[in-house]
Amino acid sequence: xxxxxxxxxxxxxxxxxxxxxxxxxxxxxxxxxxxxxxxxxxxxxxxxxxxxxxxxxxxxxxxxxxxxxxxxxxxxxxxxxxxxxxxxxxxxxxxxxxxxxxxxxxxxxxxxxxxxxxxxxxxxxxxxxxxxxxxxxxxxxxxxxxxxxxxxxxxxxxxxxxxxxxxxxxxxxxxxxxxxxxxxxxxxxxxxxxxxxxxxxxxxxxxxxxxxxxxxxxxxxxxxxxxxxxxxxxxxxxxxxxxxxxxxxxxxxxxxxxxxxxxxxxxxxxxxxxxxxxxxxxxxxxxxxxxxxxxxxxxxxxxxxxxxxxxxxxxxxxxxxxxxxxxxxxxxxxxxxxxxxxxxxxxxxxxxxxxxxxxxxxxxxxxxxxxxxxxxxxxxxxxxxxxxxxxxxxxxxxxxxxxxxxxxxxxxxxxxxxxxxxxxxxxxxxxxxxxxxxxxxxxxxxxxxxxxxxxxxxxxxxxxxxxxxxxxxxxxxxxxxxxxxxxxxxxxxxxxxxxxxxxx
Numbered sequence: 001x002x003x004x005x006x007x008x009x010x011x012x013x014x015x016x017x018x019x020x021x022x023x024x025x026x027x028x029x030x031x032x033x034x035x036x037x038x039x040x041x042x043x044x045x046x047x048x049x050x051x052x053x054x055x056x057x058x059x060x061x062x063x064x065x066x067x068x069x070x071x072x073x074x075x076x077x078x079x080x081x082x083x084x085x086x087x088x089x090x091x092x093x094x095x096x097x098x099x100x101x102x103x104x105x106x107x108x109x110x111x112x113x114x115x116x117x118x119x120x121x122x123x124x125x126x127x128x129x130x131x132x133x134x135x136x137x138x139x140x141x142x143x144x145x146x147x148x149x150x151x152x153x154x155x156x157x158x159x160x161x162x163x164x165x166x167x168x169x170x171x172x173x174x175x176x177x178x179x180x181x182x183x184x185x186x187x188x189x190x191x192x193x194x195x196x197x198x199x200x201x202x203x204x205x206x207x208x209x210x211x212x213x214x215x216x217x218x219x220x221x222x223x224x225x226x227x228x229x230x231x232x233x234x235x236x237x238x239x240x241x242x243x244x245x246x247x248x249x250x251x252x253x254x255x256x257x258x259x260x261x262x263x264x265x266x267x268x269x270x271x272x273x274x275x276x277x278x279x280x281x282x283x284x285x286x287x288x289x290x291x292x293x294x295x296x297x298x299x300x301x302x303x304x305x306x307x308x309x310x311x312x313x314x315x316x317x318x319x320x321x322x323x324x325x326x327x328x329x330x331x332x333x334x335x336x337x338x339x340x341x342x343x344x345x346x347x348x349x350x351x352x353x354x355x356x357x358x359x360x361x362x363x364x365x366x367x368x369x370x371x372x373x374x375x376x377x378x379x380x381x382x383x384x385x386x387x388x389x390x391x392x393x394x395x396x397x398x399x400x401x402x403x404x405x406x407x408x409x410x411x412x413x414x415x416x417x418x419x420x421x422x423x424x425x426x427x428x429x430x431x432x433x434x435x436x437x438x439x440x441x442x443x444x445x446x447x448x449x450x451x452x453x454x455x456x457x458x459x460x461x462x463x464x465x466x467x468x469x470x471x472x473x474x475x476x477x478x479x480x481x482x483x484x485x486x487x488x489x490x491x492x493x494x495x496x497x498x499x500x501x502x503x504x
Contacts, residue, residue, distance in 0.1 A: 007153040011278025012313075014157030018164045019271045025168040026267060027333050029185070030260075032175040035338075036117055037126075037182040039256040042263030043113060044130050044186070048137065051097055058086045059145040064367065066149035066208075067285035068292055076209035083146060083208065084215035090142045098135030102128050115256045122182065129186035136193035143200035148281055152207045159199050167192045249394050250402055261338065262399045265345035268321070268329070269353045275313045276357040279306050280364055287368035299365075300426060306361050307437035308484035315441050316476040318354040319449045322347045324469065327458050331465050348403035355410035358438055362418050365425055374424075378417045382409055414438070441483040448479050 030038050065082055069075040109124035147156045171188045178184060250259050283306045290299040321328060326343035330336060366374060386409050393401025422430035452472050459465055481487040 007151060007282040008278055008309075010154040010157045011281050012275075014160050015274035015278050017161045019274045021164045021168040022267065023271065023332070025172055026264065028172045029175070030264075030333075030338075032172075032180040033182050033185060034117070035260040035264075036115060036256045039113070039260035039263055040118075040123065040126055040182055041185075042259055042266070043108075043127075044133075044189075045263070047101065047130065048134060051134065051138065058089060059142045060367070062086055062142065063145035063149035063285070064288055064370075066146055067151070067288045070150060070289075077211040077213060077215075080208055080211050080215040081218045083204070085217050085219075086142065087139075088217060090139050094135045094138040097138055098131045101131030101134055105131065113256050113259075118182075118256070126182045126186055129183060129190060133186055133189040133193050136190060136197050140193070140197050140200055143197065143204045146204045147200065147207060149285055150204075150207050151282075151285055152203070153282060155203055155207070156200075159196070159203065163192060163196045163199070166195075249391060250399055258341075258399065261341040262345060262402070264338070265342045265349055265399075265403070268342070268346050269349035272314055272318055272321075272350060272353045272357060275317065276310045276360050279310050279313070280360045283361065284364040284368065287364055291368045300429060303361060303365060303426065304429065304432060304437055305486040307358075307433060308441070308486035309490075310357060310361060311438055311441045312477070312480045312484060312487045314354055314357045315445045316473060316480050318350050318357075319445050320469065320473055320476065321350045323449050323453050324458070325350075327465070328469065331462070331469070345399055345403050348400065348407050352403070352407035352410045355407070355414050359410070359413050359418065362421050362433075366421060369425060371425070374417070374421055378413070378420075382412065436484065441480045444483045445476050445480050448476050452476075 026038075029041070062083065066079055069079045069082075105124045105127040108127050109120045113123060115123060144156060147153070167189070170192065171185055174184050174188050175181075250262055283302060286302065287299065290302070325346040326339050329343055329346065330339035333339060363375060366372070386405055389408075390402055390405040393404055395401070397404070418433065419430065422433065449472070452475070456468070456472075459468055481491060
């Protein structure tokens with residue numbers, strides 16, 4: 001098995017396990033601390049995302065540069081110096097974030113979140129602990145970016161799986177056996193984040209090629225990567241504005257309870273990212289290497305193959321969740337109120353996330369060419385148009401308005417941004433992307449799911465519901481796999497290999 005396939009399998013396995021861990025433990029979190037306190041987890045996630053602005057494009061720069069330097073001879077010393085240079089900046093920002101959140105805790109607790117049952121002191125204490133957790137969590141993305149750029153993705157996923165298991169199971173045990181409070185939950189996040197950052201730090205430095213001299217700060221390396229880092233920082237800024245504005249607005253305008261339902265819906269729809277990010281993570285470094293080597297034929301082949309694989313992975317679960325959101329939520333939570341409140345949000349958010357998934361490999365192609373302007377200017381335009389629309393729709397429709405805006409934003413990216421990108425990169429491949437990679441599997445899955453929905457009623461018994469949704473998901477996945485040439489070829493190869501193994 002070649003490195004690329006091994007990385008895709010490792011990434012996918014790791015992400016599937018993270019989905020299982022997150023979905024398995026969310027109902028238990030809500031059981032122990034309540035839906036209102038669970039809303040504070042949404043505040044925690046929003047703060048982390050907002051602080052992504054301070055990344056300044058450095059983690060993406062590190063990932064791209066170590067991938068590029070790994071195929072250039074005699075660059076071990078430069079690679080290690082680059083990591084040390086960016087590392088110093090990253091840890092400085094981490095300390096500032098921890099201090100900043102701690103100082104802002106009274107303001108957030110008393111004047112931002114709209115709590116009914118949680119005391120302001122409880123919220124303030126939780127936010128202070130959040131600040132410490134964020135300080136340790138912050139550099140994890142930096143070191144992870146380096147490991148992924150070096151294509152040490154099997155190792156990275158082994159660490160990720162272990163940490164995700166400890167993060168979820170440890171939090172539940174702490175809430176169950178020690179203290180069922182939101183403060184205890186965040187104390188555990190501090191411990192697990194500190195452990196995580198130490199592991200990825202150690203593995204990154206062990207994974208880089210050896211050099212005779214110790215790594216050192218080099219201003220010339222920082223200046224040499226400023227243009228790409230600045231472009232990535234601009235993209236990060238606009239992405240944060242687009243993806244977190246809904247949460248900032250809702251956390252201020254809605255009760256903490258209703259924000260908890262939106263957080264729950266966002267967690268469910270966000271699991272779809274775990275299906276396409278493994279392919280992005282594996283192919284982006286390879287795209288960068290192929291661009292550096294000038295191998296356009298292999299780049300085209302890999303681009304379409306990756307896009308078709310992503311479509312097959314994400315369209316079936318997205319369509320099933322969108323059409324059966326209430327039934328699946330009730331099956332999962334066994335709470336009819338939660339299912340009723342979150343179902344329309346899940347349906348809209350999952351479709352928006354599906355369109356976002358289609359954009360991932362076109363975006364990777366842009367970054368591999370060092371082209372950040374398109375994504376930046378597209379996001380600027382989206383901010384100018386959609387943020388005012390979001391505010392208006394939230395005022396009229398509440399959380400549903402924010403979900404509608406998310407879906408419209410990503411549909412616009414698919415229809416407009418990809419068209420513009422292909423005028424410069426792989427210009428002869430545009431219609432193949434739209435028709436073969438996206439439209440064909442999407443339409444086949446929608447038709448199949450609609451037929452299931454209209455012809456076969458959802459059973460009422462719990463076990464039968466599990467069987468029902470399992471059978472529908474498998475059937476639609478099979479239809480999606482047969483609709484693209486890349487996955488048909490992969491399936492044929494797997495069947496052939498299996499038959500040969502039986503003969504042996």
